[in-house]
Amino acid sequence: MKSIGVNRNGKQLPADIVVRSLDLLDMAAFETLLERDSCATKNG
């Protein structure tokens, strides 16, 4: 499972991507994270 952390103070969170706001999230972020998760599972 992948995660996106949202923290407007810019503090680090234990997530794969951390953004201050979801409007700053890359349009392909969700698909890209799932592809990475899928590949990691297949290779694991």
Next chain:
Amino acid sequence: MSASRAVLWDMDGTLIDSEEFHWISWRNTLANEGITITREQFLSSFGQRNDSIIPRWLGAAATPESIERISKAKEELYRHLVRRDGIAPEPGVAPWLHRLHNEGWLQAIASAAPRANIDVVLEALSATHIFQGIVSADDVRRANRIQKCFSPPLPASAHRPGVALWWRTPLPVFRERVAPV
């Protein structure tokens, strides 16, 4: 079988900026009990369950009955404020919710908030139809147990302010212990 894709959303601080309404609700409810709290004290407890927060404010005076009474009054005031004034999604949330919905992603909420609060917020956002599952404080005894109400349990990092993604099939989040919307 093709894999379903799903997003698990936290609510307060991720879907919505509810800090001000929670602050007003706590401040006014506790003032009625003769207790004054500062914004800093409130912020240090924000995101935790009421049965963890209230004993801290009441100290030795806390009883199961007083915790229940204060919790109920605070949440009723919070819901009143949301209904009366509405609540806006955090920046960027609305386009993502609708885009993911239109692209067939399943979406759920996992929050330490009471279920009634989640329902009021989704109604205010006109977003009830977007979510296929909800896990609230009513479903778990302690907020940090939310991970364990999924099968398999979510990793500890899952219940942080943010968004978690699934690609597995079937989706454990929708299989059990999640009330359908």
